[in-house]
Amino acid sequence: MPTFFEKKQLVTPGELLAEGDYLPGENSYVENGKIYAARIGLVDSDNKKVNVVALRAFYVPKTGDIIIGTVVEVGFNGWTVNIQAPYTALLRASDVLSRPFKPQNDELSAVLNAGDLIVAKIASYDRAHDPQLTVAEPGLGKITRGQILKVTPTKIPRIIGRKGSMISMIKQETNCQIILGLNGVILVTGKTPENEEVAITAIRKIEEESHTSGLTDRITQLLKEQKQPITLEETQQ
Amino acid sequence: MSSLVTKVKLKQIEQLVEKGRRFDDRGLMDTREIKIEQGVIEKAEGSARVFLGKTEVLVGVKVETGEPFPDTPNDGVMTVNAELVPLAHPDFEPGPPDEKSIELARVVDRGIRESHAISTEKLCIEAGKKVFVVFVDVYVLNHDGNLIDASALAAMAALMNTKIPNYEIKDDGELKIKQGYTPLPMKSHPITVTIGKINNKLVVDPGQEEESVMDSRITFAINEDGNICAIQKGGSSFFKPQQILEASKIALDKVAELRKKLNW
Amino acid sequence: MNEKSDKLIDKKGIRGDGRKADELRPVKLQVGVLPNADGSAYIEHGKNKILAAAFGPREMHPKHLAQADRMVLRCRYHMAPFSVQERKSPAPSRREVELSKVIKESLEPALFLELYPRTGVDVFIEVLQADGGTRCASITAAALAIADAGVPMKDLVVACAAGKVDDTVVLDLYDAEDKLGSADVPVACMPNLDAVTLLQMDGVLSPDEFEKAVSMAMDGCKKIYEVQKEALKTKYMVVKEVDE
Numbered sequence: 053m054p055t056f057f058e059k060k061q062l063v064t065p066g067e068l069l070a071e072g073d074y075l076p077g078e079n080s081y082v083e084n085g086k087i088y089a090a091r092i093g094l095v096d097s098d099n100k101k102v103n104v105v106a107l108r109a110f111y112v113p114k115t116g117d118i119i120i121g122t123v124v125e126v127g128f129n130g131w132t133v134n135i136q137a138p139y140t141a142l143l144r145a146s147d148v149l150s151r152p153f154k155p156q157n158d159e160l161s162a163v164l165n166a167g168d169l170i171v172a173k174i175a176s177y178d179r180a181h182d183p184q185l186t187v188a189e190p191g192l193g194k195i196t197r198g199q200i201l202k203v204t205p206t207k208i209p210r211i212i213g214r215k216g217s218m219i220s221m222i223k224q225e226t227n228c229q230i231i232l233g234l235n236g237v238i239l240v241t242g243k244t245p246e247n248e249e250v251a252i253t254a255i256r257k258i259e260e261e262s263h264t265s266g267l268t269d270r271i272t273q274l275l276k277e278q279k280q281p282i283t284l285e286e287t288q289q
Numbered sequence: 290m291s292s293l294v295t296k297v298k299l300k301q302i303e304q305l306v307e308k309g310r311r312f313d314d315r316g317l318m319d320t321r322e323i324k325i326e327q328g329v330i331e332k333a334e335g336s337a338r339v340f341l342g343k344t345e346v347l348v349g350v351k352v353e354t355g356e357p358f359p360d361t362p363n364d365g366v367m368t369v370n371a372e373l374v375p376l377a378h379p380d381f382e383p384g385p386p387d388e389k390s391i392e393l394a395r396v397v398d399r400g401i402r403e404s405h406a407i408s409t410e411k412l413c414i415e416a417g418k419k420v421f422v423v424f425v426d427v428y429v430l431n432h433d434g435n436l437i438d439a440s441a442l443a444a445m446a447a448l449m450n451t452k453i454p455n456y457e458i459k460d461d462g463e464l465k466i467k468q469g470y471t472p473l474p475m476k477s478h479p480i481t482v483t484i485g486k487i488n489n490k491l492v493v494d495p496g497q498e499e500e501s502v503m504d505s506r507i508t509f510a511i512n513e514d515g516n517i518c519a520i521q522k523g524g525s526s527f528f529k530p531q532q533i534l535e536a537s538k539i540a541l542d543k544v545a546e547l548r549k550k551l552n553w
Numbered sequence: 554m555n556e557k558s559d560k561l562i563d564k565k566g567i568r569g570d571g572r573k574a575d576e577l578r579p580v581k582l583q584v585g586v587l588p589n590a591d592g593s594a595y596i597e598h599g600k601n602k603i604l605a606a607a608f609g610p611r612e613m614h615p616k617h618l619a620q621a622d623r624m625v626l627r628c629r630y631h632m633a634p635f636s637v638q639e640r641k642s643p644a645p646s647r648r649e650v651e652l653s654k655v656i657k658e659s660l661e662p663a664l665f666l667e668l669y670p671r672t673g674v675d676v677f678i679e680v681l682q683a684d685g686g687t688r689c690a691s692i693t694a695a696a697l698a699i700a701d702a703g704v705p706m707k708d709l710v711v712a713c714a715a716g717k718v719d720d721t722v723v724l725d726l727y728d729a730e731d732k733l734g735s736a737d738v739p740v741a742c743m744p745n746l747d748a749v750t751l752l753q754m755d756g757v758l759s760p761d762e763f764e765k766a767v768s769m770a771m772d773g774c775k776k777i778y779e780v781q782k783e784a785l786k787t788k789y790m791v792v793k794e795v796d797e
Contacts, residue, residue: 065706066708088707090665090706140612180670391650399755516757516759518757524658525666533767534764538760
């Protein structure tokens, strides 16, 4: 019952990873008792489960996920939202208006228009139906300020860090509010554009170097270095 | 809707194939009954109607004069076109040829062309200027599976039935059509056999229900010397290398058997 | 195909372009060459120069082409007007329509079609220069474009042709051999699963020659696969090297 990889080895789709008493995990599959990679990524095993941490993937909706999307169309009784997934999502008018929706009175485009960004939660999704969104919870709804960046969705856990350590550090050091959409869209809102830039630089660095060791130290370093000139400028003002 | 029906049928067909049987009571290696009628369209220079079970294909051959291709100035020209006419199946829609009909035409064409079935060098009227052009038009009239084999049979039967007009070249170089006809000169009679893969088992001459559940197919055109002259794999699955060799052997046997039956 | 008197293979068994019978042309591959595509690849296989791009999975347009229970793969193989000696009309020819279909069917077995129902993946292939064997080179590049788009795959798909030239079975025919040789057998396979996903043939081969051609083409596929795999890793390796 051998395995055919070293920890964190880079593998391509179709590469044989293990044989026998193993189970396919993320981005791997089993055929005739053999486990193969299904995506380009770094292979790892967790007990008997063989996972490939994908270096390239797209977002697949899951009920309960917080995501950031763009309104692409205003319809008769709701909005169509691009959530960077294989499926576009729907947001019902009644969900936003929190009262019965009357087409004759309510001009939907006055509430949300094409091009608007929203933070939303996936309310429901299955194979047969496009995802439905909800914004009827605190912290959800239209985005009015801040900066948006996109990353490969598989990198989000790394940006969050162990028990949220990485993201809290960035928030603290830059004084920014950061919302991580699980679909790989991130909203950074800070007191100044400079603060936002520092946070974005840090996130970009995590994205690029997400699979290297000692990343936390390098990010800490980066945040310290970047912070210095900004505080100087602020005192000058 | 149709996929639900298919799932029930898929199980049924798969279970039968597993037992070496098929839902129309054939063995896995059996071809459906073949009926050939030649010369069914008087206005065409050649024609044939072929029934392969309930699959029905009509081929008309028209012969006209035209220019040769620049790289083969001494050869006549053959073209194959296929029409999946809407009356043959509810899935066939009117309109320009889609990828299915283009593939069908090109596979039929390949078998005839690569086996040098037609003596194209005898179709030259004036080198580089004027040759006979043989238009082979495949008309699928009823689709009950394995359109490739039925169309290839019908195309060959029609070509074997084709006559080209007698002619003479007058002193001024003009072509004059004379009375009477000569049979289209042929030098090979390829036969095509298609094998489907259902649940990892190979079946000869898949019918339409079988096609709707089979993973893949592979077609072999084979000449009278027992050489292979065209192959086409189709469908969204794969064959193991061993299965391909197995399929080629089945096709060789099957073609030999059909050749005897048809006396080609 | 024409039989010409001048030989394509000399007495020492060397072909017109200096190769031995079982030798491949040089193959170069690059992944991630088109920024706007979800995934992309560029191949130079001999003098063939081909770009492939993958988009999706995404909503199908037009919508009625979507399948309720599976993802749909669409392929468009297209040759640039300047890719061949005599200008090719940019309108898709019947050959291109057929090749688009067989290329699609060579890639489908590598995809988990049931994973993303109602969506589509589009693969666009542009042949910039053709020198024999474009369908095979297109498949090799297209598989990389799909992998680069992050679409889950059972295996990569790699393709190579064998054929018959001057009574010899040879690997990887270039343009002149393709035109003047007596048979051409393009083969695509999923190398790790030992599965053939494309097989075509034109010309005349005995059953023994056919068997030899298929096995020679499969060997060629395995060699190209090593280049293909490395090309994909090279793009994503960059990320890892920061480590050192």
